[in-house]
Amino acid sequence: MLSIKNLQARIEEKEILKGINLDIKPGEVHAIMGPNGSGKSTLASVLAGRADYEVTGGEVEFNGKNLFELSPEDRSREGLFLAFQYPVEIPGVSTTNFIKTAVNEIRKYRGEEPMDAVQFLKKMKEKMKLVEIDQSLLSRSLNEGFSGGEKKRNEIFQMAMLEPTLAILDETDSGLDIDALRIVAEGVNKLRDGNRSFLVITHYQRLLDYIVPDHVHVLYKGRIVKSGGKELALELEERGYDFIKEELGESVEA
Amino acid sequence: MSEMLNTLEQTALSEYKYGWVTNIEADEAPPGLNEDIIRFISAKKNEPEWMLEWRLKAYRHWLKMEVPRWPNVKYPDVDFQAIKYYSAPKQKKEISSLDEVDPELRATFEKLGISLDEQKRLSGVAVDAVIDSVSVATTFKTQLAEMGIIFCSMSEAIKEHPELVKKWLGSVVPVTDNFYSALNSAVFSDGSFCYIPKGVRCPMELSTYFRINAAGTGQFERTLIVAEEGAYVSYLEGCTAPQRDENQLHAAVVEIVALDNAEVKYSTVQNWYPGDKEGKGGIYNFVTKRGICAGVNSKISWTQVETGSAVTWKYPSVILKGDNSVGEFYSVAVTNNHQQADTGTKMLHIGKNTRSRIVSKGISAGFSQNSYRGLVNVGKNATNARNFSQCDSLLLGDKCGAHTFPYIEVKNSTAQVEHEATTSKIGEDQIFYCNQRGLDTETAVALIINGFAKEVMNQLPMEFAIEAQKLLAISLEGSVG
Ligand SMILES: Nc1ncnc2c1ncn2[C@@H]1O[C@H](COP(=O)(O)OP(=O)(O)OP(=O)(O)O)[C@@H](O)[C@H]1O
Ligand SMILES: [Mg+2]
Numbered sequence: 001m002l003s004i005k006n007l008q009a010r011i012e013e014k015e016i017l018k019g020i021n022l023d024i025k026p027g028e029v030h031a032i033m034g035p036n037g038s039g040k041s042t043l044a045s046v047l048a049g050r051a052d053y054e055v056t057g058g059e060v061e062f063n064g065k066n067l068f069e070l071s072p073e074d075r076s077r078e079g080l081f082l083a084f085q086y087p088v089e090i091p092g093v094s095t096t097n098f099i100k101t102a103v104n105e106i107r108k109y110r111g112e113e114p115m116d117a118v119q120f121l122k123k124m125k126e127k128m129k130l131v132e133i134d135q136s137l138l139s140r141s142l143n144e145g146f147s148g149g150e151k152k153r154n155e156i157f158q159m160a161m162l163e164p165t166l167a168i169l170d171e172t173d174s175g176l177d178i179d180a181l182r183i184v185a186e187g188v189n190k191l192r193d194g195n196r197s198f199l200v201i202t203h204y205q206r207l208l209d210y211i212v213p214d215h216v217h218v219l220y221k222g223r224i225v226k227s228g229g230k231e232l233a234l235e236l237e238e239r240g241y242d243f244i245k246e247e248l249g250e251s252v253e254a
Numbered sequence: 255m256s257e258m259l260n261t262l263e264q265t266a267l268s269e270y271k272y273g274w275v276t277n278i279e280a281d282e283a284p285p286g287l288n289e290d291i292i293r294f295i296s297a298k299k300n301e302p303e304w305m306l307e308w309r310l311k312a313y314r315h316w317l318k319m320e321v322p323r324w325p326n327v328k329y330p331d332v333d334f335q336a337i338k339y340y341s342a343p344k345q346k347k348e349i350s351s352l353d354e355v356d357p358e359l360r361a362t363f364e365k366l367g368i369s370l371d372e373q374k375r376l377s378g379v380a381v382d383a384v385i386d387s388v389s390v391a392t393t394f395k396t397q398l399a400e401m402g403i404i405f406c407s408m409s410e411a412i413k414e415h416p417e418l419v420k421k422w423l424g425s426v427v428p429v430t431d432n433f434y435s436a437l438n439s440a441v442f443s444d445g446s447f448c449y450i451p452k453g454v455r456c457p458m459e460l461s462t463y464f465r466i467n468a469a470g471t472g473q474f475e476r477t478l479i480v481a482e483e484g485a486y487v488s489y490l491e492g493c494t495a496p497q498r499d500e501n502q503l504h505a506a507v508v509e510i511v512a513l514d515n516a517e518v519k520y521s522t523v524q525n526w527y528p529g530d531k532e533g534k535g536g537i538y539n540f541v542t543k544r545g546i547c548a549g550v551n552s553k554i555s556w557t558q559v560e561t562g563s564a565v566t567w568k569y570p571s572v573i574l575k576g577d578n579s580v581g582e583f584y585s586v587a588v589t590n591n592h593q594q595a596d597t598g599t600k601m602l603h604i605g606k607n608t609r610s611r612i613v614s615k616g617i618s619a620g621f622s623q624n625s626y627r628g629l630v631n632v633g634k635n636a637t638n639a640r641n642f643s644q645c646d647s648l649l650l651g652d653k654c655g656a657h658t659f660p661y662i663e664v665k666n667s668t669a670q671v672e673h674e675a676t677t678s679k680i681g682e683d684q685i686f687y688c689n690q691r692g693l694d695t696e697t698a699v700a701l702i703i704n705g706f707a708k709e710v711m712n713q714l715p716m717e718f719a720i721e722a723q724k725l726l727a728i729s730l731e732g733s734v735g
Contacts, residue, residue: 048690051682072689081690088687092705101701102691109692141705158691 001026001197002166007058009046016042018222019058024166027194031208031233032201034219035241040201041085043219044170048082049075063165077109079165083155083172090142095154096124098142099161106162127160131187148175156187168199173207185210205237218244283340289313292440295340299409299443302416312429312439319433325567325596326625326657332503332538337472339441404449405460408476411447418449422480426509426546426573434505435542438474442507445475450485459715461490472503479509481516483549488519490718506541514549514576519557521714523722526562528729533592536564543570547579555582556599557713559722561729564593569627571600574608581610584710588729589622589654598628603639603669612643615707618654619730625657632669639669647677648706650699650730700727
């Protein structure tokens with residue numbers, strides 16, 4: 001469903017991704033971990049099509065299509081969803097209004113009729129329950145004045161509404177309290193259906209207790225330097241990134 | 255919302271959507287301005303002698319006046335002798351009902367998206383339509399008349415209700431007020447008149463559509479709204495013009511009077527032709543709009559959505575004379591390409607406990623210049639006057655300009671005047687976020703600007719708000735991405 005081959009990308013002359021290889025099959029959950037600044041968000045942004053990044057090499061195939069031939073909105077309409085590490089605020093536009101527009105744009109792309117108000121509200125209610133989000137939050141301006149945790153929960157709500165085939169979650173767990181973490185993780189788990197795939201970027205093993213990944217990768221200085229099963233996350237939690245650096249033959253400061 | 259966005263999609267390829275010309279025979283004055291032309295206009299309209307005198311007085315005063323230079327706009331001088339001051343679509347005969355309106359004219363209104371029949375049937379909005387300079391149809395007249403409400407063209411008012419016109423015309427905007435209002439007073443050819451008697455709440459929105467059709471003409475309409483004690487009315491005005499290479503002048507005057515406990519809500523969606531992408535053609539929109547809260551507890555509220563015109567120069571104002579009176583100004587002004595707008599308001603606090611609220615949202619794109627100019631004046635007897643002003647500017651791109659000129663003059667120490675201003679840009683990250691949710695950039699921009707302008711849009715009556723949302727988006731097409 002997603003196949004990344006030797007992906008290289010830079011921003012303002014700075015090489016950030018230096019040859020990423022990754023294969024995600026339908027229904028799989030992959031976790032990406034890695035120290036700050038290693039390029040995790042960059043990878044997510046490049047996949048979503050952010051214009052600031054220049055792809056300098058490699059290929060990405062998404063659901064049988066060349067990802068780089070699709071505009072950012074078409075990637076979304078094809079089923080790619082990114083839960084942002086830092087969701088933006090849009091004053092004066094309620095989440096409800098925003099997500100309704102999004103749902104209908106995506107439906108239009110697929111040749112479907114726009115959802116009528118009744119259908120839409122029904123779906124909203126259902127998904128609100130799933131991620132335990134409050135109606136009042138959804139009537140406020142999108143993300144404006146939301147707490148960090150509310151923003152993250154809102155991202156998951158949007159994901160639930162848009163029903164993507166591939167969801168990339170960029171540190172969705174950061175800033176969540178313990179209850180919220182559980183709710184978000186359960187929300188994700190309920191959306192796992194054997195076909196939908198997830199790429200979960202996180203710093204903490206704890207999230208992976210809830211969302212059990214099929215594969216864990218370590219991104220370091222723009223490369224995936226180690227991959228393994230869910231136990232790799234535990235090992236990282238215990239030992240930090242030093243052992244990886246050692247394996248790579250880098251000197252480690254005390 | 256999604257409906258609005260669908261419409262956006264459809265119109266995404268169109269440019270100025272109202273730029274067609276209707277082939278209606280017009281009854282015109284030759285170009286130029288002198289006393290004979292004024293006599294011609296007055297005679298055409300079968301006006302009484304006092305009206306002609308009023309016009310001539312205005313004209314003689316205008317001759318002594320100079321074009322105002324202080325607004326933050328640049329344009330070549332207007333040749334006042336090259337303009338035709340009167341153009342009326344030729345009607346075969348006097349019309350007594352809507353069904354008799356020239357079919358070409360009716361088609362024009364349907365293209366404008368206002369089917370008079372539809373309006374009549376569905377929305378319960380009474381419509382007066384002014385094409386070039388003459389009012390062609392006023393719907394719902396009889397029903398309104400039963401309540402004592404007068405809603406008709408200005409020409410008709412001059413003939414049928416001379417005592418009211420004599421009493422109020424020029425009482426808020428004196429003939430000598432400014433260059434363009436003096437010109438308007440001399441040559442105005444029609445407009446709407448609206449009178450709500452004591453204690454009557456007008457049960458429907460009263461609405462006028464203005465359209466400039468003929469080439470080389472100026473449009474000088476004159477609107478007068480009087481709300482007697484305890485009366486209420488909500489009035490809407492919309493305008494469009496065909497696409498022409500030459501600049502056309504529009505110099506209207508609107509006067510509003512609110513007596514004790516009366517309330518007038520005035521909403522405009524101004525969509526005159528803005529000129530092409532290079533700045534060629536377009537309407538010069540030099541308008542004087544002013545209301546007086548003459549009585550205690552009265553209220554006047556201006557809401558404007560300004561998307562059209564090459565140059566706009568307009569400051570709907572409120573004179574807060576009655577104690578406890580309230581003035582409001584809600585404005586969205588969009589400029590794109592080479593458009594220039596210098597718009598804002600004046601709130602003149604004279605009575606005690608008077609309150610005013612100003613919310614101005616300027617959106618600039620392309621090479622346009624968008625200025626807010628506002629005056630809050632608190633007179634020495636205006637004890638406990640309050641004003642709150644919020645002026646926000648949103649920039650799309652880096653070749654446009656947003657300017658704010660707030661003037662505050664306070665002569666009473668109990669006054670409280672607050673002014674807040676912000677300037678922001680539509681962020682790449684906001685657009686990318688929308689793109690990531692399946693919205694293309696055009697749709698994203700429309701959504702973001704409508705969010706930005708929401709506080710003002712919320713003031714508009716429902717059916718107008720939807721039209722205004724579409725307009726905002728259309729005006730900004732191609733300005734991002
Ligand atoms: N506009 C930019 N100009 C220069 N460098 C940039 C720019 N944007 C990102 N970078 C750099 O790219 C590198 C990768 O950033 P990225 O956000 O992908 O890291 P990350 O792995 O997501 O980190 P974190 O765990 O802190 O979220 C960092 O060194 C960052 O400073
Ligand atoms: Mg990151």
